[in-house]
Amino acid sequence: MAVADIMKKAIADGTRDLIRHHRVEDITVTQICETTGVNRRSFYRYFRDKFDVINWIYYHDALIHFDHYDGWSIFDYMPRIMSSLYADRQYYLNALRYQGQNSFREYCTGCLQPLFQPHYADVFPDTLQLEFFIRHLCEMTYDACVAWLSSESCKPPEEFTAEYADFLIRAFSTSSRLLLRTPEPGRKEIRVVHAEPARKSKHP
Numbered sequence: 001m002a003v004a005d006i007m008k009k010a011i012a013d014g015t016r017d018l019i020r021h022h023r024v025e026d027i028t029v030t031q032i033c034e035t036t037g038v039n040r041r042s043f044y045r046y047f048r049d050k051f052d053v054i055n056w057i058y059y060h061d062a063l064i065h066f067d068h069y070d071g072w073s074i075f076d077y078m079p080r081i082m083s084s085l086y087a088d089r090q091y092y093l094n095a096l097r098y099q100g101q102n103s104f105r106e107y108c109t110g111c112l113q114p115l116f117q118p119h120y121a122d123v124f125p126d127t128l129q130l131e132f133f134i135r136h137l138c139e140m141t142y143d144a145c146v147a148w149l150s151s152e153s154c155k156p157p158e159e160f161t162a163e164y165a166d167f168l169i170r171a172f173s174t175s176s177r178l179l180l181r182t183p184e185p186g187r188k189e190i191r192v193v194h195a196e197p198a199r200k201s202k203h204p
Helices: 003-021 029-036 040-046 050-063 074-087 089-097 104-120 127-150 157-180
Strands: none
Touching: 003 029, 003 040, 003 050, 003 089, 029 040, 029 050, 050 074, 050 104, 074 089, 074 104, 074 127, 074 157, 089 104, 089 127, 104 127, 127 157
């Protein structure tokens, strides 16, 4: 293994261990260097910042080892991605939860979008519509992963993947049915009653 690869792995392993026990926003490059025994100059030779390390870890955990096949969609890759997240659940949960600038969310959804795009390009020939749909589908998938890993009874990845696929099938098929149906005439009008906003108390 090349020296650069050894150094990157050492930095990544130290960062991974810190994130298992601390929030991403609480971790500094100084802490990473102290944990790994690498000086700051060496750190910045291989990574731009701590977020670059997190992205590198995911790339090597979930992407670089994939066998890629023509015609595969994101749903074909999903069991492998979920298995990678589940294998180091606490690390990935903390990484996924961070919402600030350069977040893992940005990197993950950026990786997901090219896997979605070829399969929806004909459905949405308008580029803006395509980007809008894929971006929100990626965001929903990301949030589903956070909810899954956050659960005390976190299900095995293959079970979660099957349930998420079923969720999408039911959601989209029901939405299609509701949008395409013609309301039957002669039905009694139903009033939808909305609750009034709670009034603020005048007293503290």
